[in-house]
Amino acid sequence: MTIPESQxxxxxxxxxxxxxxxxxxxxxxxxxxxxxxxxxxxxSIFLQGSYGNNTNIYAESDVDIVVKLNDCFRSDLSxxxxxxxxxxxxxxxxxxxxxxxxxxxxxxxLRDAYGSDVKVGSKAIAINANGNRxxxxxxxxxxxRRYYKFNGAYDxxxxxxxxxxxxxxxxxxxxxxxxxENLTRKHQDTDQWLKxxxxxxxxxxxxxxxxxxxxxxxxxxxxxxxxLYNIPxxxxxxxxxxxxxxxxxxxxxxxxxxxxxxxNEQYYLLRDNAHNCWPKADCEAxxxxxxxxxxxx
Numbered sequence: 001m002t003i004p005e006s007q008x009x010x011x012x013x014x015x016x017x018x019x020x021x022x023x024x025x026x027x028x029x030x031x032x033x034x035x036x037x038x039x040x041x042x043x044s045i046f047l048q049g050s051y052g053n054n055t056n057i058y059a060e061s062d063v064d065i066v067v068k069l070n071d072c073f074r075s076d077l078s079x080x081x082x083x084x085x086x087x088x089x090x091x092x093x094x095x096x097x098x099x100x101x102x103x104x105x106x107x108x109x110l111r112d113a114y115g116s117d118v119k120v121g122s123k124a125i126a127i128n129a130n131g132n133r134x135x136x137x138x139x140x141x142x143x144x145r146r147y148y149k150f151n152g153a154y155d156x157x158x159x160x161x162x163x164x165x166x167x168x169x170x171x172x173x174x175x176x177x178x179x180x181e182n183l184t185r186k187h188q189d190t191d192q193w194l195k196x197x198x199x200x201x202x203x204x205x206x207x208x209x210x211x212x213x214x215x216x217x218x219x220x221x222x223x224x225x226x227x228l229y230n231i232p233x234x235x236x237x238x239x240x241x242x243x244x245x246x247x248x249x250x251x252x253x254x255x256x257x258x259x260x261x262x263x264n265e266q267y268y269l270l271r272d273n274a275h276n277c278w279p280k281a282d283c284e285a286x287x288x289x290x291x292x293x294x295x296x297x
Contacts, residue, residue, distance in 0.1 A: 008240035012196035013204035015067050020051045023063045023134040027127065030113045031067050033047040037105040042070040048176035053183050055198040059206050063136045066176060069102045073143035074163045084150045091153065099165060103140040104286045108180045110138065139164055144173045144191040146266065159266065171276045175264035182263050186229055192238035197243050200226050219286040223278040229263040230255065248291060255278060
């Protein structure tokens with residue numbers, strides 16, 4: 001047996017966005033309100049995650065929001081020459097308003113607005129659901145730059161992402177805008193099949209978790225989207241059943257899994273002990289469970 005096309009069609013549908021959009025705009029207005037300690041700083045606010053990428057399903061409720069300080073940044077200089085690194089160090093000075101200052105001020109603004117509904121997690125500041133407001137996770141971040149060239153202010157090249165620190169003090173750098181843009185481009189290249197397939201995988205994961213087969217942390221949405229991003233575009237199409245079978249067969253039989261990349265194309269998808277990568281054993285556990293679900297339906 002296989003999972004019927006009708007079931008896959010149901011799983012492919014996008015979840016509600018009206019309440020999530022309202023929640024995002026409400027929190028955004030609070031963060032942008034006059035009188036904040038960072039009012040005169042250069043900062044930007046945007047969605048990331050499933051709602052930002054239009055891959056949300058009905059079972060998902062959290063709204064992931066990034067507030068990014070642009071006046072302060074950290075950099076990856078590993079690709080620069082010794083001379084370029086020296087020029088970089090000569091050009092830039094240490095920031096006087098840092099990530100810890102910004103996160104402190106963002107937390108104060110949110111607590112002033114939402115009181116005890118605000119909780120500080122290991123990575124994000126959570127705002128609990130209340131009434132029509134969905135639960136939100138707010139990441140206070142600074143700009144992150146991965147440099148490829150630096151010969152001065154007018155002769156430099158870098159990819160821009162975000163950077164923040166978790167409760168253990170570990171730096172986490174990621175590229176949510178590249179993730180979103182690349183997914184959208186791939187969605188177009190696959191004739192609009194990619195994002196519905198991402199929702200199907202997320203619903204499959206949800207069933208596997210509810211059935212007690214997988215732990216909820218095994219297959220985050222971010223990595224499921226990344227997995228599909230690597231599938232050759234010409235393997236999508238015709239039907240959801242064909243998309244799933246073609247994708248799984250390619251991953252299991254043809255792909256060099258060590259060379260799979262995240263959708264942002266800044267990190268490898270499968271690596272152990274890395275903040276931005278999917279542990280190989282978790283990926284294999286998801287694939288095995290999904291294949292078994294397909295075959296035993």
